Amino acid sequence: MKEVKLFLGPQHPGMHGNYSVHMYVDGDMINKARPTPGFLHRGFEKVMERRLWMGNLALIPRICVVEPDINEMVYAMGIEALSGIEVPERAHWIRMMVLELGRLAIHMMGLGGIGGPTGMYTATYWGIAQRDLILDLFEKLTGARIYHMYIVPGGVRKDLPENFLEDVLKVVDDLEKKLPEFEQLILKHPIIHARIKDNIMLPAEVVWELGVTGIGMRSATGVQNDLRKVKPYARYDQVEFDVPTGTYSDGLSRMNIKYAEMFQSIRIIRQIIEKMPKSGPVRAKMSTGSALRWTVPAGMVYTAVESSRGEYGYFIVSDGGEYPYRIAVRGASFAQGLLGIEKYLPGHRIDDASLWMDTMGVCSPEIDR
């Protein structure tokens, strides 16, 4: 029997392929897999040390392209913790709304994205189109569709535009109405079903072994480990939502949880609209002087939020100066994306490799930062 070496990627900036996996295959069975990061490496962490605290705002959302806001949030939370800044009440609620809209957007993309490796492109088009309506909201709120640069240390960059909450409601109502269609189209689709049901397993032992968090962990272990619940930030302690879990983690069950989470996000957004202060300040000043001279008191801090893929954290060290001394990013998919591929992709078929990455939630930029 002859072993052939196949390359999955790198070819696509932004999707799984910008991260190369070298697969040693026998027939269509993967015998050995070597994740090869580095193609995307933009030295984010190092570059941040040479940028003003505020300047990094332009950089951090790029660490995870499809879910940029979590970066802004952990970064802001870190600086706020070190500086002892009191974030205005209204800003907490706005931030939470941005984060949940972001979660909806990336879940929508994840749901649709499964169409790619399964050859069901309708799913992808639909998913992306629906996500675009959320991006419209972001454009209105922040001035940009993808790199919002909106959550800033101390609060948010601007107050809500006129009628924004109505617009949000319209979009989430519409989404909620259409979600069952997506369920039909994607989660219940026989082809997709056949490909991911009872396949691409993530047993609980592996979760503990690799340190998988997020949906991966919750779907396999039944543990309700969602940072929004267990270590609430913003005002997550003041909204009601459920954390869907499971004890049998195959590709399908993880997709199902993603689907269920979207309803929870919509539920949270509705509560935000209802409960948030109707007016008031939205930004506290991060430091004195002009932004060219903003500093953060010396110290170190680790802050984390629940991203769509699990615990997403920044370890920030400041020496008291105008630039961060060191920032390390904990990409949520580091565990499954690097070790996981090497150890647990073997035994799957070539066709399943990208499905594996999709349903495990692997975002290469956050590994390759």
Next chain:
Amino acid sequence: MDNKIKSMFSPIRAWKYLMRTPVTIAKKDIFVNPREASERYRGFHQNDMTKCIGCGTCSEICPTAAINLVPVEGIVHEDGKLDERPAFDYGRCSFCGLCVDICTSDSLNMSKEYLHLSIDADSFYFMPDSSGIHKTSAKVGYTRDEISELLDLVRQEMQHEDESRRSSFIEIVKGYAALDAKNEAARCVACGICTNTCPANMHIPEYIRAVFDEDLKEGIRQIYKTNPLANVCGRICTHKCETVCAIGHRGEPVAIRWLKRYIVDNADATDYNDAAQESVTAPVNGKVAVVGSGPAGLSCAYYLRTLGYEVVVFESQALPGGVIRYGGPQYRLPEESVLKDIGVIENAGVTFKCSTKVGVDITLDELRDSFDAVFLGTGFSLSRPLKIPGYDHEDVQYAIPFLAQTRDYIREIGPMPDVAEKVTVIGGGNVAFDVARTLIRLQEIKYGKSFVQMASLEDSEHLPADLEELEEGLEEGLHGYFAYGPMAVKVEDGKIKGLEVKKVLSIFDEEGRFNPSYDEHDVKLLESSQVYMAIGQMPEYAYFNDEMRDELLTKRGQIAVTDGGQVESYPWLFAGGDIVRGPDIINGVATGHDSAKAIDNYLQSKK
């Protein structure tokens, strides 16, 4: 599986999507009928070139180094602006909009334009004006608001002595504490417009940076590169720098003068001396005489010492310092500050010969013969009289001798000036306020109350004096008659009864000449038994012989000089300060420094 059964109908279910409005835009519409971006859209930049001051702050904040400041054709130099304007490289820009949030002049915005296709890469690098990238007056998108603001527009508050100050000569402004100073320094964007405008081109952003870095030794070092009178200028400079400060376009300018004062007041004494004497060298290059020890003379003397010259300063008064010793009142400029500045210059090895009046005790020719060069910094030492009826009465007093006498009184080496209970001051400049506010203090000390009136041609909005002088003067109880022109000193039985004033309608005539017109029906008598004239000063040239006087003096009584203060027909003679540029301390410092360099050039070229 029921899934499979359901899926039989799946194709039909898809039909209903035919009825839905598409969320996509048809290709044919992309260019002809493009979707309009949102109100806050961060598209290409727009810059209002008439507003932009070229400060480069946008470029400083830009995290991608996408902004370069480049020369622009057709932009003529204006004071308070730099000559270059920002060009944007969209090969680098990340469309973060931080540049918009920090733009000092409010000139920079982003447009709703987001589409630009070109095979010419250079077209992605351009200097935006208000017409956008396609020169089609694009709609404005992202703009700054007070929430996204990245400047700090509000000054750190300065503590002042309260009203009770008016019965003493205690310094009014208390100076910044360390944290206030650091916070104030943090407001600076280091654009350097101030440096360009400062007559002495002081290294302002650099010394403000030193305050921010808590490195006061570096601050002293930067200050002494261009100004050896930092204690004085940190208090009473006319701070033209603050007038042009970039932050002043939308907020309160950085308190540059107080930051300078903070450095000199708070630097460690040893650090101070080390930094100030760092570039002073042994006297090996020659000998220079400096006439007059005011700001120009002191500055010239100090920098000549750093260039390796032996310097002797001749001063007619008993103490060195000129206007800073005998002019500005103690409540603005305490004696210690003057002593500190002069002390540094003495330590640098400058010799002072006081009570020696050139032209009386020693002639200019003698100086020429025994020195390699002579610098004149004799200043405006005479008060200008206003020849209205009654001006020659003995109780009409003049600003310069009065202020000098007061300073000697406070130095406890002279008697208290003879101040009446009710007085009137003529003038509206800083010196007039110095006189009026000094009078208030002397009256409070002598009588326990004060009554000082001030009459000026200009109304309170156009006074030549600084705004703070007016505010503080009024706070101290000054009675202002602004836009009232002095007509006559009324004398009765040999005693002054008061000053007659008339309401001013306009100061200049239609051709812009000085020619005040008055409202004949609005005449007042400002009752007082003394009148103080503070309408201006003039130079005294007793040391020139007739020939020199004819040759050198211009119409306005100033000396005509070439660059560096050199007198053309007498190459060994240099001049600076008031007699070249008119009265202003920082001009004195600047011209003194320039002359030191010019003297060095002249003497080196003679070798």
